Amino acid sequence: MIKFDDVSKIYGEKHAVDHVSMEIKEGEFFVLIGPSGCGKTTTLKMINRLIPLSSGYIYFKDQPISSYKLDEMRWDIGYVLQQIALFPHMTIRDNIAQVPLMKKWANEDIDSQVDKLLNMVGLPAEQYRNRMPAELSGGQQQRVGVVRALAADPPVILMDEPFSALDPISREKLQDDLLKLQSEINKTIIFVTHDITEAFKLGDRICLMNEGRIEQIGAPDDFLRQPNNDFVRSFIGDMSGKVSFAEDYMVNSPFDNRCPVIQPDTKMETVFKLLQLHEQLNVTSSGKHYGAITRSSVFERLSEGGNHL
Numbered sequence: 558m559i560k561f562d563d564v565s566k567i568y569g570e571k572h573a574v575d576h577v578s579m580e581i582k583e584g585e586f587f588v589l590i591g592p593s594g595c596g597k598t599t600t601l602k603m604i605n606r607l608i609p610l611s612s613g614y615i616y617f618k619d620q621p622i623s624s625y626k627l628d629e630m631r632w633d634i635g636y637v638l639q640q641i642a643l644f645p646h647m648t649i650r651d652n653i654a655q656v657p658l659m660k661k662w663a664n665e666d667i668d669s670q671v672d673k674l675l676n677m678v679g680l681p682a683e684q685y686r687n688r689m690p691a692e693l694s695g696g697q698q699q700r701v702g703v704v705r706a707l708a709a710d711p712p713v714i715l716m717d718e719p720f721s722a723l724d725p726i727s728r729e730k731l732q733d734d735l736l737k738l739q740s741e742i743n744k745t746i747i748f749v750t751h752d753i754t755e756a757f758k759l760g761d762r763i764c765l766m767n768e769g770r771i772e773q774i775g776a777p778d779d780f781l782r783q784p785n786n787d788f789v790r791s792f793i794g795d796m797s798g799k800v801s802f803a804e805d806y807m808v809n810s811p812f813d814n815r816c817p818v819i820q821p822d823t824k825m826e827t828v829f830k831l832l833q834l835h836e837q838l839n840v841t842s843s844g845k846h847y848g849a850i851t852r853s854s855v856f857e858r859l860s861e862g863g864n865h866l
């Protein structure tokens with residue numbers, strides 16, 4: 558869907574992005590992560606031509622991005638920022654309707670699209686479509702930002718730290734909702750964050766950058782099992798402790814035969830996500846409820862040396 562071929566961006570002497578080649582597949586949730594200043598935002602903004610390339614090529618649907626008419630390309634690539642700027646004098650509906658209007662959608666199609674998307678992100682359309690932005694909380698405005706980016710049905714959405722200004726609870730909720738939304742609409746999402754937990758939770762694949770270069774690209778599991786080098790190891794450092802815990806859990810879990818979500822062949826990253834990112838798992842099998850387990854109860858019992866959960 559998006560391909561980088563030896564792309565660089567140079568400011569003066571500095572390579573903000575340094576000979577990057579990578580491919581982002583259709584329908585993929587692709588996360589760009591790395592320390593501050595490593596080139597994440599520059600990489601993202603080159604895709605929708607907010608920043609011109611110094612050298613190399615970026616392809617969108619097999620065509621160089623420079624071959625598209627700028628407006629039309631941007632309509633096909635939604636964009637969500639950390640601080641979304643809704644037009645304060647327009648209703649939520651009108652804010653969302655801007656790109657569909659430019660694409661000359663019929664009013665009734667716009668209305669049904671706005672309502673459908675608002676409902677999908679947990680803002681019942683009846684209640685929210687006619688409100689003004691000032692009547693929404695920060696988290697609700699961020700949801701509208703996601704809807705606005707999706708409004709004209711673009712195949713690709715770029716997201717630049719969209720949840721980083723939110724409190725942890727709203728942030729986790731929005732991450733969950735975005736994952737659910739992604740499973741329903743199956744867009745290609747390229748998501749910038751500097752939060753490793755967020756990257757592991759959301760990403761099908763993660764691209765870890767450092768000083769404009771790619772240190773590693775792969776599924777979360779690849780990072781955990783086969784970090785490319787010391788930089789990767791130290792970047793995911795905190796995560797590795799959690800991994801050995803998840804591995805212990807896999808080995809010692811008495812739930813293997815009962816828990817429908819954790820089976821002996823369940824990918825480690827799935828177990829990891831379940832345990833680290835959900836405080837509680839409800840364990841059921843064949844309609845029978847075995848009760849709820851939490852991370853801390855697993856921890857406690859494993860550390861007692863037993864596997865008698």
Ligand SMILES: Nc1ncnc2c1ncn2[C@@H]1O[C@H](COP(=O)(O)OP(=O)(O)OP(=O)(O)O)[C@@H](O)[C@H]1O
Pocket residue numbers: 568572573591592593594595596597598599600751
């Ligand atoms: N317009 C500019 N002029 C000069 N240097 C720039 C410009 N924009 C970015 N840079 C430099 O390019 C490098 C990459 O910046 P970029 O914003 O892509 O990093 P980032 O990984 O997104 O960082 P952060 O996580 O802090 O947002 C940085 O060293 C930055 O100082």
